Amino acid sequence: MNRFQTWGRDSLALVQDLVLVIVAIATLILIVSEVWVMVQARAVTLADLLLLFIYLEVLAMVSLYLESGKLPIRMPLYIAIVALARYLILDMKEMDNWRILAVAGAGFILAATVLVIRYGHIKLPYPYKD
Template identity: 40%
Template sequence: MNVPPTLPKDASKLEESIEKWSVPIGNLFVSLFHRIALFGIGAATVWSAGVAFIGMANKGAASIEDLLLLFIYLEIGAMVGIYFKTNHMPVRFLIYVAITAVTRLIIDLVNTKHEADMSILFMGITILVLALANAVVRYASYKYPSKNGISD
């Protein structure tokens, strides 16, 4: 079987031409998916926060758990906004959401059991670990900033 010697050169030209139009189209689809997903997450966050707020208004009062839930929605909204503007996921905000959620769980346990037990201690340790993780992320982003200048 005789293969012409120009075939590899022709194949690389074909590959280059396919890459010239497929990469921009792929990038466009990824960007569109990100934008649609961000709008969806943002809308769901606003909707959920609104439902929670209406529930508080109907109850006639807001408990500390309710307020912490609103802070979680605020942090998620801020995360969506930062990601929308920078295409950079702020990991610190995820840690803040986790700390706030665990704090809500501790308050709920204390309100229902009215006593301290090992689960509350473990949740406190969880908050400590998350706070240390946040400190590590902050230190790393200060010491080793990203190339585009966006710190986490």
Template identity: 45%
Template structure:
């Protein structure tokens, strides 16, 4: 089979698909690098702020924990090429808890109840996901349906 192309001929779908997948892979990697660098910069900035103030509050710790979770999520995706749905749920729970602590004195009862309800709903979602992963393991979950 000749590799010479006929002028005006369209490329084969397999070649286009391979090039597109390659391009998307590069864009995905670049996006992950940008997210990782931005998160690292934000965490360093928060660390300098805490060091400058000379005291650490629970909201500062929760914010740094959020940054660590984002970095762990990026690292896992780079390492394994997959991302459990639980990671964003954990990040959302910590974010709601941080908002609850930050705005406790100035929030209405409805706002506080909504935040607490959101945390409970996210926690239930994590429990359902973990139970489903344990009860109905996929081949990617490892032996005995072990959940990470």
């Protein structure tokens, strides 16, 4: 049984690394594509910059995971906050007041969640495994 568990764990780690490489390559393709659109348009908008920040956060998340083998839950929360800000900035003119409040409230909840998680990591750290 121990041999099977080792094989299963190694197989899952390999698949996980492969998928992370695919995510990184796809993100790089999206970055190049977005830069190409900006070059063709000869203009850079705030929406373009925010989208590039989202892509950068995804690459940072993949890099951190490959280095440490751990994924801090804060990284996807940061990506979600930037995505909500981008959505709010781009579509504010077409949104009614309630939708604006809902999106802003969601961003606030995500930011508060980051603070609570950070506070928990400082005040209640995980025990270290040797």
